[in-house]
Amino acid sequence: MIEFRNVSKSFGASVVLRDISFRIERGETKVILGASGSGKSTVLKLILGLIRPDSGEILVDGQDITRMSEKELVQVRKKMGMVFQEGALFDSLTVRENVGYQLFESGEMTEGEIEVVVARLLGFVGLADAIDMMPAELSGGMKRRVGIARALVGSPPIVLYDEPTAGLDPITKRAILERVIKLRDQEGVTSVFVTHDLRAAAIISTECAGDDGGLRRTQDSDCLPNINFIMLRDGRILFEGSFEELKSSAQEYIKQFVT
Numbered sequence: 408m409i410e411f412r413n414v415s416k417s418f419g420a421s422v423v424l425r426d427i428s429f430r431i432e433r434g435e436t437k438v439i440l441g442a443s444g445s446g447k448s449t450v451l452k453l454i455l456g457l458i459r460p461d462s463g464e465i466l467v468d469g470q471d472i473t474r475m476s477e478k479e480l481v482q483v484r485k486k487m488g489m490v491f492q493e494g495a496l497f498d499s500l501t502v503r504e505n506v507g508y509q510l511f512e513s514g515e516m517t518e519g520e521i522e523v524v525v526a527r528l529l530g531f532v533g534l535a536d537a538i539d540m541m542p543a544e545l546s547g548g549m550k551r552r553v554g555i556a557r558a559l560v561g562s563p564p565i566v567l568y569d570e571p572t573a574g575l576d577p578i579t580k581r582a583i584l585e586r587v588i589k590l591r592d593q594e595g596v597t598s599v600f601v602t603h604d605l606r607a608a609a610i611i612s613t614e615c616a617g618d619d620g621g622l623r624r625t626q627d628s629d630c631l632p633n634i635n636f637i638m639l640r641d642g643r644i645l646f647e648g649s650f651e652e653l654k655s656s657a658q659e660y661i662k663q664f665v666t
Contacts, residue, residue: 408433408565408597409454414463416449423449425642426463433564434633436591436598438608440664441639447601450639451567454599455487456480467565488558492570496542496550496557502529503538506557528556532586548579555586566590568600572607584610585622591632592616605665608636612650638664 409431416424424446431437439447452458453465456472464473467483475483496505507525510516516524529535532552542550551571558566568587572580584607590596592615602608614622615630625631636653638646638661646653646661654665 408435408468409437409599410464410466411450411453412464412466414453414460414465416446416453416458416460423642424453424460427639427642427644428463429637429644429647431597431599432633433597434591434595436587436600436611436632436634438600438602438611438634438636439639440602440605440608440636442664443603445639446642447639448569451489451569451599451601454567455484455489485561486563487565487567488560488563490551490554490558490566490568490571492573496545496553498542500542501538502534502540502542502545502553505542505553506560508557509560524560525556528559529553531559531589532556533582546579548575548582551575551579551583552586555583559590562594564595564597566596566598568598568602570602570604571600572602572604580604580607581610587611588614588622588632589616591634592630593618609650 411427411429413426413428414424415426439450441447453460454467456475460473464471468486470483472480472483503525506528507521510521510524526535526538529538532555534549534552537545537549545553571583588611591598612632612634613625615625615632616622617630635647635649637644640660646656653661656662
């Protein structure tokens, strides 16, 4: 679904990514770990086509986006939903208007049809009652969940998460992660999950959603989530593999990160 082939990116004299290659299969979740400045957010911007690599190729759903025009990239971006760290909501719009913004702008649906879509998505993130609230009335966790609802407009097959649990209390963090897990297991969404939060990464690695919508530990069920990890360091891929392989790595840098 997503592939980086020998991708490098610099900003001025600062080299952010150095000849990195990896694949994300359809329905897979790729968790990208690393210290600040390691290139995690740059990977997301490259996938979205917001910035271009200095060298290498980036494929999204089999299409090389590296040399696409902005008009062509708009069509590719329709396959992707983006969940920003702080929600990135429009302060002057209600929750309804924020979630339905793309639909209102396109003019392809009636207000009644948009209302149905928005209500369904807010129900999925557990915020049906917040539809008429303003962003200033929402907690940080509620803003993140509204951001998830907005990212799901149009049922994109790819969802990108940029530090979605940063700065949240444990209960709110749990609510966010449950939605991430359900999207992966029930909707087959391909996702890229950028985070510093190893605990959050552990939860989405060791829990899965059943057909009844309930979550269970993978060790207690036959559910094996399709999830793998990348650890970036100094613009290079230091590690790629499963969560168990990450935890058992003998590399000192990784041991310091996971302990």
